[in-house]
Amino acid sequence: MSLQKSEFLTNNGTMLDVLKIAMPLILSSSCHAVNMFTDRLMLTRYSQASAAAALTGGLTSFTLQCFFVGAVGYAGTFVAQYYGANQPKRVGTAVWQGIFMAFAGALFMASCCLWIPHLFAALNHTPEVEAQENIYFKYLALGCIVFLLQQALSCFWSGRGKTTMVLAVSILVTLLNLPLNYAFIYGKWGFPEMGTAGAALGTILAALGGLIVYAVGFFALKHYRVQYGTCKNIVDWEMFFRMLKYSSPNGAQLMLDLSSFNVFIIVLSLYGVEVQEASSIVFGINNLSFCPIMGIGMTASILVGQCVGANDIPHAKKSVRSARSIMFIYMTLMMILFIFLPDLVLKPFIRTGDASQLEAIRLARIMLLFIAAYLFGDGMMLIYSNAVRGAGDTKYVMYLTIFMSWGAFAIPCVIMYMLGLPVWYLWGCLSCYVLVFGFLCYRRYRSGKWTRMKVIEDSPEC
Template sequence: MAIYMLGFGFSIGVQILIARKNGERKYGEIGGIFMQGAFFLLALAAVMFFLCDSITTHILSRLISSDQVYAAASSYLEWRRYGLFFSFIAILFRAFYIGITETRTLTLNSIVMVLSNIVFNYILIFGKFGFPALGIAGAAIGSSLAELVSLLFYVAYTWLKVDKKKYALFQQFSFKLSEFKRIWNISCWTMLQSILFPSQWFLFFIAIEHLGERPLAIANIMRSINTCFFMAIFAFSDTTSSMVSNLLGSGKEKSEIWLACKRAIRLTYMIGIPFLLLSALFPTVLLQIYTNSQELVQAALPTMYIMLLGYLLSAPGLVLFNAVSDTGNTSRSMKIMLITISIYVVYVVVMVMYLQVDVAIAWTSEYIYGGMLLLLSYLYLK
């Protein structure tokens, strides 16, 4: 995941520049940005491909004591690393389509990828249609093949449906340092942000582990449910990203950028709040998807209510934070994230590791995170 997030972070910088050029109607420059991004991501994939051996040998061997678990993890990484080449270029196509505001293509690609993943995993994990049952190695191969199918879909769709001449796609096959530097000045910060973003959860779960097994089990269930709600936030954040960069490129006033942000927040609430209300009214139905223990379900209820309320802060916070990044000032958005995570870390350490509060109270750390993103992003954009 950390390796993938490096590539994803770089693609966000590419997306910002493509959207800006699209807004400026300088369509012919988009192909050059795309190709320079492709050169870097292929090189990054190659480096990470070979580093996976070192990760397996030097890191996993120290973290995993069981020989069987180590063998399974090594087998998974051995095959999973091939998918880096496919996934890194696929996320570049994702950046291209978001940048030119053709997000419908992403939905089609997601359907193709999910279906491919299900089919390949079914065949290779369980050994269907004459293939051997490969277990965890089959899961890795299946995921990598699904990423290849996703990439092939993007290539075929782009070749058949997109005006390649308009965007000067697939025309520049030489590395241009000056153009790459322009991308790097933005992408280096978004790469760091992409690594920092999941680190909050890593720290949170390390802290919760000190409270015991049941709080950790509750936190894991909440994390799974929270991820479902965040899918809507991320979708509208991506849309806002494209709109902000396109508006800036076309020379629109800041008031129109604010209007785009408000529209995205409103839509996020319109979609998210009905699900929040249903979850609040029938919490046990949702919790029983994740556990059969009625005792655990009852213990998780207070945390769930606190988690649901956190959506009201996280939604506008992430939308505005993405808008800051897409003004092109990614170093400022990096500062916002560093300040937010620093305050979040202090809160978690004090509340969980020193005061040993209940997991429900510990989950209020999400209010700190979402609230700080919202406040600092608002102050920058106003």
């Protein structure tokens, strides 16, 4: 076991040690948040219809593909546990199973383009918004293979805790995303003005740049081919179906969670364009607080996975405690910002001289208060759900999501709208849902059932 520990457990699980792995992931998630923030900002300044369509169309696209996002991303847990168990030759094979799932997801998303226009038509949005929703969705759906393959290959580095590479690629994607979106949305530098479609196209092309870097590193470097078998043992049906067993609940959980949130967004849009635009703005801002904590949650999952692979549960628990402390510090800062300085984060979204936007900005200030109310619940949910999933406890999180996301959130929100209740009842429901969900994830972690789980086979020498 000491040999296994020496491969990766070079820290003591303190906050500083966790940050060595987490900081690149935090910055990487922040890059993603910057991409979404600037895309939303550019579209908001371009037109009200584009801003509204990007939220509904983009969230619908991600909701439909997020089963595969969760399934593909779970390859990182297999990589982490194989790495912790000192079985490097199995690492490359695990990544390949994620690649196969990525292609399956791309085929599914292409088929969704056939029926999704009927869904948007049923929402009774304005004709202009509906048209933009369809365009935005089509581009993202057909280009999702780029995002899924990028995620599959990134697991090779993130699962081993080599997160600097993930950060480098994220920075590259951001540096490509900003000018490409600006050029395609507004028609600058000789590019055609494409508006909403340009935002999607620029995002896809930027992600393609990141995919190329990952592909070169994974396939071309001899060191990786020899040590981790990145080009050998590509097909392993036993591992594929074992990964499917654990990753399917993970993907289903993500899909159910996002689909319930999509229902919430759709119901909000029924309250009028002002509410829809305000929601688009505040959720774009929310990503600035949510995405960095995703990096902390991913770190918790990585470290738990590696420790479970090495049979070192005390180290896993200490790392999770450190991740939680970092989350509390960050969320406190975000809460202060949203409560006391809302205009600071709202100012970039304001269209100068557009009096019709004043109501949306007023509503956005109130919505930020609701977000501030559930920030800590969001953080608890991310830290502890990722921690138990890092060990293989994916079914519980899926069942909890079914009950909470739909029984306690999406369906009640629909009922509230049908009863004619003000929009703030829905926001109150969202805050309560996130806080309770976070507490229940904490309770599952405290039960200790995850400490007896593992997704990989035992090492032959064990």
